[in-house]
């Protein structure tokens with residue numbers, strides 16, 4: 067059986083991570099996968115997560131029972147509260163349907179599957195993703211048989227957001243298309259629209275009655291401020307149009323492997339919310355049955371305790387400010403080396419990644435000659451940099467650009 071099977075390509079991001087692990091050169095640098103590292107290059111258990119996990123495990127009610135199909139209620143409610151704080155009337159009006167997911171990927175999957183079955187299969191709508199985007203966005207929507215189109219997000223020549231190109235597509239796409247938007251800290255470019263640009267985009271999306279799905283994987287991690295990073299989706303929420311939000315706690319709580327996330331749907335009213343809840347629960351039951359418990363318990367402990375919540379905000383600032391220091395250091399080193407080109411984009415960008423502008427050949431050069439591991443599109447995970455390796459990385463980039 068299965069003799070005709072076509073072998074699938076390994077995932078490019080995870081493959082780089084594996085190649086890094088195999089490399090025995092002491093100067094190797096891992097800038098592949100988007101996961102935070104401390105200044106010693108080590109994974110960081112957030113101090114607040116350490117405290118919360120002790121509280122969770124000491125709880126006399128702690129056990130390994132199943133979660134409800136929709137997930138841990140204390141977690142999903144608190145997750146909605148931090149997301150929609152400026153629009154808390156939506157919670158009071160019981161218009162937010164929140165289903166715990168297998169992190170952001172699971173939220174994206176459940177949203178895509180629901181929209182495929184209940185919307186795209188009926189009206190033929192395509193989903194528009196940014197070019198470029200996190201690669202799984204494309205393959206995941208393709209896996210539920212929704213046609214994938216793109217909007218031209220990255221203006222490579224000027225190394226900026228292609229606002230005009232994006233607006234053109236939003237205006238010309240067939241009415242009722244699906245638009246997937248990165249709510250903050252765009253992956254892979256690190257470039258977000260300005261608030262004025264967001265407002266114009268929302269006008270176009272609303273005028274064309276497009277269905278919007280926000281993906282938010284970096285709330286608080288990007289700027290160090292939870293409310294600033296959720297500004298765009300809260301601005302959109304003012305319109306009263308229904309929409310989806312895929313929320314991950316992988317990066318902002320460092321709960322990568324615990325798969326902690328939530329899918330939210332903001333409904334027109336509580337009746338639609340209730341119906342949506344029932345249908346999303348059916349999808350959940352048929353895919354994962356019920357979601358993972360441990361990370362949700364930790365997140366709920368943090369979000370539900372004012373003292374831990376404050377400490378979490380402190381931990382978020384620790385991560386985002388270290389990344390910003392590395393941005394400045396890398397740019398300054400390249401400027402000091404007089405590396406051809408301009409490098410301000412490194413400090414203008416935000417979040418986990420910098421889109422360096424290096425070509426695939428230059429990326430290859432850096433890997434072969436300097437043992438740097440990062441995506442062929444020139445994306446570096448900023449968290450891979452630290453005070454011991456940033457000058458080495460700058461030297462490698464300088465050499466690559468001059469070669």
Ligand code: LMR
Pocket residue numbers: 079098099100101200253
């Ligand atoms: C990334 O883009 O590196 C992260 O979001 C991790 C992943 O799952 O790809």
